[in-house]
Structures are given as structure tokens and as C-alpha cells.
Amino acid sequence: MRHGFVAGRCELSSPSMQALTNLLFQLPQKETHRDGIPILPGGLPLVGHAPFNIGSPLTFLRNAASKVGPLFWTKNMGGWSLVCMGEPGFELLKNRVTSSEFIREQAPDFIGDSLLSRDGVPHRNLRSAMSGAFTPRGLTSSGAAAISAEVIEASVASLPQQGPFSLLAETQKLALDIIFRIMGIDRSELDAWNRNYRDFVMGALPVRIDLPFSPARRASRGRRWLDARLASLISAARGKPDMKGTLAALLAARDEEGNALGDADLIQNLRLLALAGHETSASVMAWLGIVLAQRPDLWEKLRDESMAAPGLPRSPEELKRHPFAEALFREVLRMYPPVAFTAREATEDLVLHGRRVRRGTMITVPIGAYGYDPAFFPEPENFDPSRWMGRRVPPSAIETAAFGGGPHFCLGYHLAWVEVVQFATAFARELTRRGVRPQLAPGAAPPKLRHLPFGQPPKKTRLELVRAA
Template structure:
């Protein structure tokens, strides 16, 4: 049977080039390539590049053209020297709003300088965030079932959101409501923006209003408790380059986004990590040996050095199963990409999820091989961890995600070793494929089970 991706390139199309750059064939009426770009996004983009080259136009809803720039020239655009992120504020006012993601230049630098401290490795330790994360991870892993098949993603989604909210100082008793409303808010990432009853846009806006109201109350309470552990109190004490504190509106806009980015991405990586280990007993045994030999879960940068194999698995899972497939920029001036002139104002998609599959960067890219991260004399390069973005908009929560996933891998291996168990895919469960809707997660129907080691 012919796949949708192959059929895409056989559908008729009128205009074939714009500004000397090929337009990807096969766009559907009204929705363009949007439907093909949802789901198996990385395969779509890689196949498109094989057909059209590293620079090509895609059509969106309403026949709007967006340029896709593959490879290192695309990654260079993330440095925002000749591009801007401010268009996001207009395109997604309810979902992204006036946050770090949609600011550039001095406004972005001031906001980021005020927010970055608590999210550095030292900041995570001194604020108590790393210790809080370890406590939540251990409790969640201890609650995983010993018998029967279950969806690991369901557990890691709850775990990751609990970590973020506990780090912010939210009481355990309220976590259920926060989880429920965040699941609604995330619908705002979908490309369909029609505001109709029960539509994703309407549900997302309702969730955002609930979250913003609770964030406002949380900030007010935290201002009265300067000794409260976690990142929120650290953010309240932070100052930007001009010595100014963060206002409530800045805090709300960015806390909402940090919680979104911080839990969806981590939940996905943790779930994929468990699924990979369920298919690779050899990797499980190496992780088990390292984890049992350690005195406990890492809670500081020094502790992380005792877990090189857990970190290597984290990085390899992130490379092959990136939770974010792409990002975008707008050209501030006329550019030249791959020898072609790109006009000022052009919307450019940078497919950050595809860099992990580049054979020039990672030999035999389809092979899952944690050893490629071991024994390195230097830390991963910027493009090695491109799924966290690049340039001034590199993900603020990178170090928290790194700490949290290594904690999860270690706790998972230690707990199951204590029970004399190991994971495997549940009978009848086929190896899952990476799909984006809107984040890259394994299907919830992908179940694992614990068996005797």
C-alpha cells in the first residue's frame, strides 16, 4: 500500500518554485502540507529534503508558504543574528504570549538574566529543586506496578508535572487539578485555532485562565514566604541586568511556559527511556549495575558524574526520540541560504529534531548506541543537543531535564533491582514509532510489564 508520504509527492501542484527555491509538491487544498507534518514529522521532513533538497517551501493552512532550512545553516539561524522570534507573540498570544520565547534583544536578555540563575546546575542545588525532584521521582517509581501491563507514559507525565509544580511550591493536594488544566492548556499547541465550543482552542484558553489565576495566587503566597524552597522563591529574589525584579505578569507568562516545556519534554524522554530499556536487556543490565553501585539518586552536578551510563542513555534517547521536532524564526533582513536569496520577513522552519539523524554528526544514526556519548573529553556541542533549541533561546530548563531524567533512570533501575524485576514490552505490543501531536511521545497504548530478572 502506498504511504501518505509517498503519495504526497505525486499529487498535482501549480507553482513549483518561489524565489528560485522549490515548493514541496503534493499540498492538499486549504490545509497544504499541514496534515502530513502532523504525526510522523521527522520522516516527512527527511523525505522532503531527499526530494527537494535542504531548502524548500511548504504550504500551510490557507496556502501560506513557510520555508524549511535543513542542516547547519538552519541551526545558525537560531542565533537570532538575522532572524527574530517576536512573531510568535502575534501568532500564539494565548499559548506563548509575551514570554522568553517571543522576546528578542534587550527585553529578552533582561528577562533571561533574571530567570536563569535558579535553573543553572548550582542554582538547582542551592534552591533545593534537585532534592525535591529526587524525592518526587523516587516516590513515583516506587509506585510503579510489579504485575500487569501499563502505560509508562501515563506515569511519567504525572511525574514530570509533579516535579515542576513541587519545585514551584505547589501543594500536593492541588496537583490533580493542575494536571487536568495543563492537559487542556497544551491543546493550544495544535495548529487549529478555530474558537468553537469544545474546540481545542476554547479548551486551551479555559485551561490557561485557570492556570494564570492559580499562578497569581501562588506568587502572592510566595512573596510572603522568602524562605520557601524551590525555584519560585529564587525567581522572586532574582534581578535582571538593570537590577529590576520580575513583575507578576512576567512571572505568570513564563512560569506557565516553563511548566509546559519542563514537563512535556521530560515526560516523553523518560517514557521512551523505559521503552528502550524494555527492548534492550543488555542496556538494562549496565544501567542496573551503575545505579545499584551509586549511593543514591544524583542531587548535584558532582553526583551526576557517578552516573555516566544513565546520562548516555538520556542523550541517546533524546537524539532518536526528540520531544520537539521543529522551531521557527522570521528573517529580519534579506538572507542567503544554500546560495539562494531569502527575502526579509520570510517565515523559516528549523527542523531541530532531524539533527540527531544526520550521519555527518552521528555515524549510523538509526542505531541506538549510548557508547557514542561515553568517554568524551568535552561536553556535547550545541548542535548535539539541538532539540533544546539554540542561541539566546536555548531551553532554560535543560539542566533540570538532564538531572530529572538521570534521576528517573537511576531510580527505575534501583527499584526494579530491589524487586528482582526488569522491564519488557508487554505481549502483543509492537515497538512504537515516534509521533508528534504536538509533542513527540510514544503512544499511550504502548505498554510495558515487569518480569523476573
């Protein structure tokens, strides 16, 4: 029997969002096309379509595409952006006719000169040096997978015994704890790292006014603290040849030319990829728990698989013992993508959906929308882990589009995969040991996907643990 998952269905068929999109098309506008490509109606003075794109961008963009087609202009505070839906948009992520280097100028303090803002040879050299530490085997050999399992088991064991609680708050703490532990940070410093990291991420906001207590001032202060501590960690790690974890693996890594990573590259990328990357794992873990709280049938399957295993997986071979936990990870990622969209700048004139696009155009690629495309996923509004079971080939590039694509595919993808499978297994084993199962707290409605900026469940969503039948 196939079960429809109501929370996923509500996200794409929200009556309020549909009504809002219909309203936009009734508003008068002076220009209807730009370079022969439709302009999405309803842009407001100064802010354009930005207010309508906040919170539910995937619903907004899909509704817009149903009205004007897969290629259309939107306007926001930063200017015009061309939205490209469908497979032609995904092809742009290969960076054959596009670039990511504009990100350095748009977010110099937050992104900086990291992997995300490099292209060509500089990007290839840096990624070749870093990628080994983040593969499944690299995570095993460095001890990172074992550290992750240890943190997750301890965190799940400390979940509240009684009363409603926010699973997102719990997964955010444990995901950040994992990152800090695999970087060799002492437990006694976790609160300070967490506090300064939270200040640092303020740099992702488009507010550049530098005043006391402003986001820009807090972000700058947080970055200085993190950079100083990362430099100290790197210096200390260089004197510990037997040290375990991802930082030690990165220090030992070499690029295609045999060069080691310099301190500046390590700091830039650890600050962004290692720290900011934990948000995606935390989001997927929280959504997974919320799904299980609404689907007893899925809970029972996960429970049976988890209890049959000797423990949490710590290697690629052990991951194979948890096919259902992996299927849950992939289906949650498909329906609740942590990132809604990314962007690229055209480096030459090109043709998209039969229309000519000029060099220098900023193009939005809605990577979170591919999971809802019926061309790739039949009945996309149904939460159905069985679509991932029994497959003989790994997921295609577009099936993992929630983590990007092309040369900038997320370096932390495998770490997230390992973490979420470990979390699902530990969650099921610990709750079974207690004789309880998860369910939504009384009065709680199934949460909807919102991106502010990550696709996390609302923090007010509460779970409770009830006696299992």
C-alpha cells in the same frame, strides 16, 4: 558488539512514508519553484502539505529533502513556509538575521509575552534573571533537585507490581508533580492544577473558534484559573523568605540591571516554561524505559551503575557518578526528540544553501532532524549510548539541538537532564530491589516516534515487569 535499535531504524526508513513522499512527487502542480527555490510537490487545496506532515514530520521532511534538496517550500493552512535543513538552518536559531517575535501574534493566549516571543534586550534581561535558577547549581541550591529526587523515588516505588502498564502515563504524572512541587504547590491541589493545565494546552491548537466546550474556550478558562493561582502563589511566596524551590529562587533573582522579576513576567513564563516544559521530560523518561525494555544489555549496564551509587544524584558533582545514565538520556533525546521543529522569521534578506531568501520569510528549522544527520552522528539509526561515553568536552550546541539553540535554547534543559538521570537511576534501583526487569508487553510491537504535537511513544505502548534472570 554494536547493537542496532530497530525502533529507531523504522522511523527513518518507514516504507509507508517513503511511498507517500514518492506519490507526492508524481502529482501534477502548476508551480515548481518560488523565488527560485523548489516547491515541494503534492500540496493539497486549502491545507497544503499539512496532512502529510502530521505524526511523522521528521521522516516526511527528510524524505522530501532527499528529493528536492535541503531548501524547499511547503504550504500549510497558515501560508508558505521555507524549510531549511542542515547546519545553515541551525545557524538561524542564533537570531542574528531572524526573529522569534512573530510567535506572540500566532499564539497570543498560549505563548503570550514570554521568553519564547521576545528578542534583543527585553529577552536578554528576562533570561538573565531567570537562567540562574535553572542551572545545575541553581537547581541544587534552591532544593529543586532534591525535591525532584523525592518525587521520582516515590513515583517509581508505586509502579504496578503486575500486569502491563503505560509508562508514559506514569512519567507524565511524575514530571508534572515535580514542576508543581518545586513551585510550592500543595499536594492536595495537584488534581485541579493538572486538570486546568490540560485545558490550557488546548491553546496550542490552531483552532480559534470560541464556542462552549471548544478547545479555545477550554484553553481560555484553564489560563484564567492558572493565572489566578500563580498570582496567589507568588504573593504567598513573597512572604516566605526561607521557602525552597524554583519559584523562591526566581523571586530572589535579578536581571543585568539589578531589577527583580515582576508578577506579570513570572506568571507568563511559569505558566508556559515550567508547566508546558514537563512534557519533554515525561517523553524522554518514557522512551528511556521502552528502550531498556528492548535492550537487556543496556539494562544490565544501567543496573550495575545505579546499584553502585549511594542514591539518586542531587548535585552536579553527584551527576558525575552516573555517566551511563547520562549517556542514555542523550541518546534517547537524539533518537526520540520531543520537538520536531521550530520556526524563525527572516529580519533581512539572506542567503541559505546558495539561494536568496527575502526578508519576512517564515523559515522552518527541523531541530529534531539533527540527531539523525550522519555528518554529526555516524550510523545515526543505531541506538548507541557509547557515542557519549568518555568524552572530554561537553556536547556541542548542534548535538543538543533537540532543545533548540541560540538565545532561545530551552531554559529547562538542565532540569530535564537532572530529572531523567534521576529517573533512570531510581527505575533501575527499584526494579532491581524487586528482582524484576522491564520488557514490552506480549504482542506489543516496538513503537515508532510520532509527534502529536510532542514526540511521545503511543499511549497504548505497554511495559511489564518480569522476573530477572
